[in-house]
Every structure is written in C-alpha cells, then in structure tokens.
Amino acid sequence: MIDTSVSKMGGLESPSGPPDRGGKFMGEPNGKETVIAKPETLMTFCTDVFEKLGVPHEEAVIAADAIVGSNLRGVDTHGVIRMLVYSAKLRAGCVNPKPNLRPLRETKGTALIDGENGFGQIVGYRAMEIALKKAKEVGVSCVSVRNSNHFGTCARYSMMASSQDMIGLAFTNASAQIAPTGGAEKMLANNPWSIAVPAGERFPVVLDMANSVVARGKIRQAAKEGRSIPPDWAVDKSGQPTTDPKAALEGFLLPIAGYKGYGITLMVDLLTGVLANSAYGPRVQGLDIVEAIGGVGHTFMAIDVAAFDDVAEFKARIDAYIDEIKGSKKAAGVEVIYMPGEIEFLKMEERRRKGIPLHINIVNDLRKIARENGVPLDL
Amino acid sequence: MIDTSVSKMGGLESPSGPPDRGGKFMGEPNGKETVIAKPETLMTFCTDVFEKLGVPHEEAVIAADAIVGSNLRGVDTHGVIRMLVYSAKLRAGCVNPKPNLRPLRETKGTALIDGENGFGQIVGYRAMEIALKKAKEVGVSCVSVRNSNHFGTCARYSMMASSQDMIGLAFTNASAQIAPTGGAEKMLANNPWSIAVPAGERFPVVLDMANSVVARGKIRQAAKEGRSIPPDWAVDKSGQPTTDPKAALEGFLLPIAGYKGYGITLMVDLLTGVLANSAYGPRVQGLDIVEAIGGVGHTFMAIDVAAFDDVAEFKARIDAYIDEIKGSKKAAGVEVIYMPGEIEFLKMEERRRKGIPLHINIVNDLRKIARENGVPLDL
Numbered sequence: 239m240i241d242t243s244v245s246k247m248g249g250l251e252s253p254s255g256p257p258d259r260g261g262k263f264m265g266e267p268n269g270k271e272t273v274i275a276k277p278e279t280l281m282t283f284c285t286d287v288f289e290k291l292g293v294p295h296e297e298a299v300i301a302a303d304a305i306v307g308s309n310l311r312g313v314d315t316h317g318v319i320r321m322l323v324y325s326a327k328l329r330a331g332c333v334n335p336k337p338n339l340r341p342l343r344e345t346k347g348t349a350l351i352d353g354e355n356g357f358g359q360i361v362g363y364r365a366m367e368i369a370l371k372k373a374k375e376v377g378v379s380c381v382s383v384r385n386s387n388h389f390g391t392c393a394r395y396s397m398m399a400s401s402q403d404m405i406g407l408a409f410t411n412a413s414a415q416i417a418p419t420g421g422a423e424k425m426l427a428n429n430p431w432s433i434a435v436p437a438g439e440r441f442p443v444v445l446d447m448a449n450s451v452v453a454r455g456k457i458r459q460a461a462k463e464g465r466s467i468p469p470d471w472a473v474d475k476s477g478q479p480t481t482d483p484k485a486a487l488e489g490f491l492l493p494i495a496g497y498k499g500y501g502i503t504l505m506v507d508l509l510t511g512v513l514a515n516s517a518y519g520p521r522v523q524g525l526d527i528v529e530a531i532g533g534v535g536h537t538f539m540a541i542d543v544a545a546f547d548d549v550a551e552f553k554a555r556i557d558a559y560i561d562e563i564k565g566s567k568k569a570a571g572v573e574v575i576y577m578p579g580e581i582e583f584l585k586m587e588e589r590r591r592k593g594i595p596l597h598i599n600i601v602n603d604l605r606k607i608a609r610e611n612g613v614p615l616d617l
Numbered sequence: 618m619i620d621t622s623v624s625k626m627g628g629l630e631s632p633s634g635p636p637d638r639g640g641k642f643m644g645e646p647n648g649k650e651t652v653i654a655k656p657e658t659l660m661t662f663c664t665d666v667f668e669k670l671g672v673p674h675e676e677a678v679i680a681a682d683a684i685v686g687s688n689l690r691g692v693d694t695h696g697v698i699r700m701l702v703y704s705a706k707l708r709a710g711c712v713n714p715k716p717n718l719r720p721l722r723e724t725k726g727t728a729l730i731d732g733e734n735g736f737g738q739i740v741g742y743r744a745m746e747i748a749l750k751k752a753k754e755v756g757v758s759c760v761s762v763r764n765s766n767h768f769g770t771c772a773r774y775s776m777m778a779s780s781q782d783m784i785g786l787a788f789t790n791a792s793a794q795i796a797p798t799g800g801a802e803k804m805l806a807n808n809p810w811s812i813a814v815p816a817g818e819r820f821p822v823v824l825d826m827a828n829s830v831v832a833r834g835k836i837r838q839a840a841k842e843g844r845s846i847p848p849d850w851a852v853d854k855s856g857q858p859t860t861d862p863k864a865a866l867e868g869f870l871l872p873i874a875g876y877k878g879y880g881i882t883l884m885v886d887l888l889t890g891v892l893a894n895s896a897y898g899p900r901v902q903g904l905d906i907v908e909a910i911g912g913v914g915h916t917f918m919a920i921d922v923a924a925f926d927d928v929a930e931f932k933a934r935i936d937a938y939i940d941e942i943k944g945s946k947k948a949a950g951v952e953v954i955y956m957p958g959e960i961e962f963l964k965m966e967e968r969r970r971k972g973i974p975l976h977i978n979i980v981n982d983l984r985k986i987a988r989e990n991g992v993p994l995d996l
Contacts (some may be wrong), residue, residue, distance in 0.1 A: 350754030377727030477948020569856020
C-alpha cells in the first residue's frame, strides 16, 4: 500500500522505465563534473542508509522517496545533497529513527501529532495520511504536528492529497532568517507552504513557495562573484535596505512583497509552530547544526473534492482552466505560460527518462556515506 | 443573537460610547471638505436603505455592519463610498435582496452554498456562520459559495472566527485585472484572502491582502499627477513592464512577488470560483457595471483552537508571540513594529472615539441615496 501511494506522488511512477544503463549514462549534457544517476539507484541507496541508521524499512522508503522525488522534480536543494546532514543527524542520535506518531488530541476532522523529533519527511508523510483519511470522512481536515524536523518540499505533502482527488495544503515553519517589517532582528523564517489541486488529463496545479524574496545562498553567490544585489532582497544589520551582499549576509532576508510577505510568513508560523505548541519564531532549528533539535511545526489540510462536486466534473473544470490560462495571449517574446508546478512536472518527466544529474562533489559525499554505513552505491 | 456577533466582529462594540454629538463633531483634523460621521448614524442609514430596497431587517444589519465596519477599520474603499453602487444594484434588481441560502451539498465538515446572487456581505456572513458551526462540531470546516457578489473585506469573515476562538480563513475571487506571468491578457483578479488568529489580551492577528502590487486607483492617480510608476506595478498591453502609468492603464496589473503572486492569486481562484463551480478567471464581474451579475465565488474555513490546545494557553502563546515580535530590535528610524491587522484595530479605536471622517462628495452621495429612498440621514 505504501509503495503505491509513494509512487503516485511522483517519486518513481515507472520503476521499469528508463534510465536503464547501470546508474550512469549520458542522458543529458554531462561534463566531467556531472554524473547521471538512475533514480532507482539513489532510491535504493537512501533507503539502505536510513535502514542502517535505525529507520524501519517502510519508513526508510518514505524518506528516500521524498528525497529522490525532490531531485526528480528538479528541486535539487532538497534532494540527495542533504543525505550528509540527514545521516549525520541520525548517527548522532539527534533525529529519532522510530517516533511513535500517536495523536495527542483528536476530533473527527483534526489531529495534533507529536513528531517525537522524528525524521521530518516521515512525520510529514504520516501526518498527511491522517489528514487524508479524516477528509474522506468529514470532507475537510487539519492535522498539526509538533517536534518535527525539516520535512523537505511542501509540495510532497500537498500532492499526496491531489493524487487522491483532494485539495492539499501543507505549511511548515523553519529556522529564522527574516526581520519583521520595520525590524532589525531575525524573528521569522521563510516558512514554506504549498497548495495542490488535482487535474484530469493535465498536471495537478501545485503552488510551493517560501516567503523570502531569495534564499540566502543567492546572496552568498553574489558576494562571491562581487556583484551587488537588488535592494529588495535583504536589509543590513541595522535594518536598512542594502545592495551590498556582504552587508546583507550580516543582516536579514526580506520577505516577498514587503509587509504582505511579512504577514504571510508570520501567519504560517502561527498556523504551524504556535498552533501545535512546537518551537516558533527564532527558536526553530534548521539542519545546519547536527546537534540541534529542530522543534519544527507543520500543519496539513485536505479538502475532499467529492464533498463539493462530482470529481470528474471538477477535474475537467481544472483542465479547462489550465488550457485557458496557457492559451491566453502571451507577452512579446514569451513562448509558454506555465502553470504553478508545471516546470517541476516537466523536469520530472525528463529526469525519469534521462536520469538525475549530480555534481561530482555530491557523488563523492554519497560515496563517503556509503562507506561509513557499509551500504552499496552503484554510482 | 445577530447583534452580539456583529458587534463582536468590531462593528459597533460600544454603541453607548463616544462620539456623541449628533453625527457631526470636530473629532479630528477637519477641513471644509470633511464631515465627521458617527458610526451609529451611518449604521442606521445603511440599514434603512437596504430595508427600503427589500433586504430583511436582520440581513440589512449584517450588510450595514460590514460596510460601516470597514470605515471604522480605516478601509474606506470598502465603506459607505460603495452605497451608491450597492443601492443602484439592488434598485435595478441586479442583486437578490432575499437569497435562500440552503446548502447544495453538505458533509459534517463542509458545505457548498448557492448564494443566489445575494448581497455578498450577507451571503459571506451566513456562509461563515455555517463554517463556524461545523468547525465547532468536527474541529475544522470548509464552506464554499457560488453565485455571490463582492463581499467587502475578507477580514470581516476571518474575524468572525477569531472572535469565537477559532482561526478563520476567507478567500474570494473578483473581476480580472492581472495577466499571468508571461501573459498579456487579463485572466486573473487580485483575489483577496485573509487569515485571522485569536489573541488573549492583544488584538487578534489579522492578515487581509489582495495579490496585486497596487490597486488600479494608484496608477490612475499617478497618471493624473504625471508621475511615473515603479516597474513592478503593471505591464503594458503587450505584456512588457512599464513605468508609464498611461501604458499601464491600457495594460494589466502585476501580481505581488512575480510568479509567486501569480501562483497565489490563481490558487485563490481555484479554491473559490472553480471549487464552487461559480464564475472564475476573466468571467467574474465586479461592482463597476450595475447590470452585471457578479458570479463571485468565496470559500471560508475555520479551525477550532480547542481541537488542538487549551484555548487560554493558545491565546497566551499568541500574546507572547505578539509581544516578542513587537519588542524585537527595530530598524533605525522605526518606532513601532506592527502586527498584521494592528493598524486597522488602532484606527477602529480612534474612529469609535472620534467618528468617521467622510469627504463631502461622499456625504453628498449619501444624501442623494437618502432622498431617492425616502430614508433619513442626520449628516
């Protein structure tokens, strides 16, 4: 059962399909610094590592699928690049490999779950499963989780709903990097959130976004290259807008859209960390420090389409909506209008066919993890 | 019962308090062009007008409270300035004064309501009432509405939840003004949405936002004054960014935060007009044309705090959160860090005390409506 729903989510829908040349092949532009990996190879590797580190098999598959699924969708920042920190955290005993995810409070439509410092990708998956079950019963659900960890991409959870003809919403808080509007202290994270809506013949419509204008990495990159940054990316440590990436790195990220994004990211914190009585504001811990306990809060909601309409009619309406948007007049020079999430689906189709390109440094990290844990890696 | 819940929402909490000088007094800076109105005067006037135009008394109070409540909160664009078009629409038979708001579909946690082209403020209020009742029963709810009209500010509905110790979410679609990212055709509206979270001793935290960078009126103002506009406000009719307000007025508004705001506003349309099988995309009608039937879709959600925590403990946590944000380090030159919605609450306290300042042109419009409908107006 678990394997089916995992694959439905876009992890590994066609395990027998290409790529098929032993984990390495020249499926796409590929210099000396890039290795092309078969998704199956990475899936097996990640599962093996997690099992070696004490995660039960079924849960290890869930976590591996979340990670490799991110690579497949082109969201490489949440893919196997993180195996180094995930395995270090499990090895150091800073993430619980076997949390007991029972509800602390429960109603027909809601549950509060203690994540028991479990692996975020597993806790999130199990919590969304509860949300889907409840929404099937009463039409809508809301499951909030305390004491979890970074759970990867929000879209993974919202898309669990869309693959079951439900609308899914997923929210999480994270470690603080943003100052409030008018502030000069990091009080808020970019607190990502996602909404996924099922379609018929088309790809589901999937919004998955963080609330900062850019990630910190982009500012680091500008600093490295000696470029200035746009004035809406960050403020310096005194809270003033800056175009100097070095001053920005000593300061704070800015939320999208000024005070509107400040409001959105604050609300996501209230809906997750505060509602679940988990950590919130500046006390949430990210992945950077192996010893840190995350204290992350998530909230998942599902809305059963069947409670509102004939499912086929709804999905036909979504298809028509997509066709209308994509068929609308384009700006000069634009060839395609994309729907939210469409680029990730196209990337997934491509990478299922051609494999996942990995920088050699990442491959070397994976090899190191393989050695450390006595796990094979055919890469 | 209705009066209590209306007043709780911030309409007229202290009907016996100031202002107290017959509808006109010099409560704040007041030139020849400004008249200060007592909220009670406007409340009575709006209620009377709606009743004269066929709206039952109880529903007329709901609508009036929404409108005057907007003025009290400083959101004058959704206040009595709209009485001209509301009364014209009712008079022309283009809004139904007595919709029969029965659910078309219903589960324990959800309902689909036909708004029967009713007055948006009444339809929205009644739909949120259903959402609150359901959330009290199963912990969470989702009520979607088709065939409604412009319902005023989203915060009115989300705050109905926060005043009953629930988290409220309200979404609506609207008439299209925005091109998709990469597009050159108005396909999407600024589709406002709101989240309200109850606090203890502090004001509730209330996000209420539209998804365009600015309203069209700001571009009109710039054109009038011969000023250029920032390049992220709008595109010209070919879809190119422009700083020329005249070219912008022939083109389309831009969503907040680029493709992220495009995704948000599209999602709100899917969650409202498409879910409810109401109008959506470019077919939703705004208030501008008296004869147009709105076809607006709304969706309301409520999350019962008691399903997740002891309510007092949750509210104390929100208070602590607010104090922490407001007490955090300020940027140079900043005196106050505001919470989402705080400015509106402060404005409401001020206007309850001092009255609502109205431009003489608006007062003259109200006098005209009073004459047309044979309704007294002590202003």
